[in-house]
Amino acid sequence: METERKTQAATEQTADRDLSEQIKKVTKESHVRAENTELMLSFQRGQVTLPQYKLLLCSLYEIYKALEEELSRNSNHAGVAPIYFPSELARLESIEKDLEYFYGTNWREKIVVPAATKRYCHRLRQIGKEYPEFLVAHAYTRYLGDLSGGQVLGRIAQKSMGLKSSEGLSFFAFPGVSSPNLFKQLYRSRMNSVELTEEQRNGVLEEAVRAFEFNIQVFDDIEKLLDVTENKLQKILTFKSGEAKTLHVPLIRMVLGLFLALATVSVGFYAL
Numbered sequence: 001m002e003t004e005r006k007t008q009a010a011t012e013q014t015a016d017r018d019l020s021e022q023i024k025k026v027t028k029e030s031h032v033r034a035e036n037t038e039l040m041l042s043f044q045r046g047q048v049t050l051p052q053y054k055l056l057l058c059s060l061y062e063i064y065k066a067l068e069e070e071l072s073r074n075s076n077h078a079g080v081a082p083i084y085f086p087s088e089l090a091r092l093e094s095i096e097k098d099l100e101y102f103y104g105t106n107w108r109e110k111i112v113v114p115a116a117t118k119r120y121c122h123r124l125r126q127i128g129k130e131y132p133e134f135l136v137a138h139a140y141t142r143y144l145g146d147l148s149g150g151q152v153l154g155r156i157a158q159k160s161m162g163l164k165s166s167e168g169l170s171f172f173a174f175p176g177v178s179s180p181n182l183f184k185q186l187y188r189s190r191m192n193s194v195e196l197t198e199e200q201r202n203g204v205l206e207e208a209v210r211a212f213e214f215n216i217q218v219f220d221d222i223e224k225l226l227d228v229t230e231n232k233l234q235k236i237l238t239f240k241s242g243e244a245k246t247l248h249v250p251l252i253r254m255v256l257g258l259f260l261a262l263a264t265v266s267v268g269f270y271a272l
């Protein structure tokens with residue numbers, strides 16, 4: 001009985017020391033906040049729109065480009081090698097396919113990303129150069145998220161946007177992963193095998209919270225971008241529908257005045 005209790009206590013202690021458990025614990029509150037951003041709520045309510053999804057894809061493109069380039073450059077680093085699974089996880093090519101589907105072959109010229117995405121990518125590049133052992137925090141946040149809630153979000157997105165096939169939704173598909181749950185178990189065990197000093201471990205945990213924060217800021221900025229675009233459109237539509245006549249009467253008067261003056265001068269020249 002005593003031996004059993006001791007074994008259980010020892011197992012619990014080891015689990016407490018597991019990076020995968022610690023990281024899940026410290027990011028729990030951030031995960032709830034990420035789930036409750038306007039953008040993620042639109043997904044969950046089955047109301048995600050094409051403009052929302054297209055802007056999200058643009059940001060994901062920049063984020064995965066930075067993340068995957070840094071992972072690849074550091075693939076032999078002791079803190080990266082165990083969690084480096086490019087053939088199972090890499091997202092960049094699938095995002096490129098989706099962007100081409102929505103924006104056409106010249107999609108590269110049409111990418112629009114908010115400031116938060118640039119800050120996120122800048123951080124990814126920085127840690128890739130200075131602290132490669134922190135990359136695991138970002139890889140965990142994105143890839144394990146994509147393999148968890150992300151799987152449901154893909155199906156919802158298809159319905160919400162009325163897409164007939166899975167075209168435009170390659171981002172959500174992981175053809176190299178036959179069981180997301182089994183793969184997540186393998187990934188967690190690889191995370192736990194990374195040897196880290198106490199200082200590095202704390203750094204990784206802090207970085208994971210930061211990674212969620214970056215994602216939240218990207219989602220919020222995307223919503224702001226959409227608001228601005230919608231407001232602009234609203235103004236143009238208002239202008240066209242006539243309400244703006246009252247708003248822009250002085251401008252219209254000025255243009256008419258100028259036109260009349262020009263017409264008078266032209267008639268004057270003609271008469272001469």
Ligand code: HEM
Binds near residue numbers: 020
């Ligand atoms: C609509 C929004 C979201 C929903 C509904 C959702 C849902 C879920 C669910 C059901 C799990 C599995 C939990 C478990 O196995 O214990 C999960 C795990 C996870 N999610 Fe999310 N999620 C959402 C957004 C996000 C976002 C935006 C991120 C990060 C950017 C994220 C990152 C993660 C991570 C890293 C895990 C793995 C946790 C672990 O096992 O350690 N999720 N999510």
